[in-house]
Amino acid sequence: MTMSQRRTRPTHRGRRFDLRATAVFFGLLATALIAVGFAVRALAPVVQRRPVWVVVLLCVVVATLLAHGRRRRRLSAARIARRAGEALEQATTTALDALDAPAPAPAPVPVPARTYDDVPAPEETYDYDVLDPDEFEAAIADLCVRDGCARVEVVGGAGDLGADVTALTPDGRRLVVQCKRYGDDNKVGSQDLQRFGGTCFTVHEADVALVVTTSDFTAPAVEYAEQCGIVCVNRDALLAWSGGRTPKPWAAGAYEA
Template identity: 65%
Template sequence: MYFGLLATVLVVGGLAVRALAGVVERRPAWFAVLLCLCLAPALARGLRRRRRPSAARLARRAGQALEGATATALDALDTPPPTPPEPVVPAPRRAPDAPAAAEDAAVTDSHEYDALSPEEFEEAIAALCVRDGCTQVQVVGGAGDLGADVLALTPEGRRLVVQCKRYRHHNGENGDVDSSDSSGNGGNKVGSQDLQRFGGTCFTVHEADVALVVTTSGFTAPAEEYAAQCGIVCVDREALLAWGEGTAPPPWTAGADGVDA
């Protein structure tokens, strides 16, 4: 009986599908209208079912957003106000070509100058120039420097050329010896030969507006006479210490009037 009923259903279903196919082939518009009428109730029920979960979902999302905003407000009330940043003090200006150590190389004690190497002494003089407002400060001392150890522009815009002579200081009389005495016997003064070599290049080669010779020692009388004739400013040990301590104006101010320091 079961198989008989199943066979009947299959036969009837096949006939119905065949008849429906014939109708679709002969009247496709009628079939489309009939299909829409059958599917419309099902679509309507589906839309009604979807709307209800959407409204519930929106309500749930709104509740979550309100909860998050409340938590954020409570955290903001509990958080102390930010501490204002401390004012930043700008670092001293330094020329791009000047060594980084030049800003910290300035010293004011005579014994500290004596302890510096010739290169460190040049950096210390460059640092004094930066401190007193010079710009484009460069330490250029070395082989082939043609007498210039420090180059700069004064605050007034004049070209400054400095030769540094770190000679060992001695309290007694010193001869006119043209040599650096970092490890030798006794002390040396800057002699006339030093000034003549520097005078031959500072104005013609380096185009100096102000030419300085700075030493940790002193100058011989012939050297001072030559410097006065050529307009070179001599900065001896005493003048150097006063410059470093800030008790005397920068030596290039004396050079503006052609007066030795």
């Protein structure tokens, strides 16, 4: 009686170890890592401004992992070199684009509103004929700053009750100024002085009330101002004050229109 022999499955031979291919792979991998390290160190400032470098480095790492995961396929030294070259070329192109790109414009710095307590005294002489009423009020405020007044403020506008500029004189008195930007043929009349006289002392609590104009005052206006203690500064007196040729208008008896 003969026994049938059991067939055995043929055993597959293991893949032959190729020392040369392995050495070439690790050599290229080390070269690529060194090159990436130098590139990252040299382009660190660009990486800070352009986060796209992070994406590029991640792409290189992912490509290396994918290449390592395909060990079942026969690796070609030429293929690895080609892929590494493409990755380095792409990284170099991205770096050059980042260097050529213009730097972002700096954010605009907000400019604070002008105050009259922290600005230097003006040195120019204004041409009052070309100023509009608002600019004329600002010019009078500048003159007050120049001559040592503190807490200078332009308050002219709707509901100002006759006060255009307020300040404290160097000796601590409260100064209230009304500005009249008039033409040569339009004088400040007594009605203007009466309206200002009704508020400058009682409402604004002025120690010194001042009416400044680019024109002149009528005789009734001057008479009313003298009765109420309001200082009138006409065009000639304004130019003298602006040029520093006369005492300050809040000085006792400085001007008479």
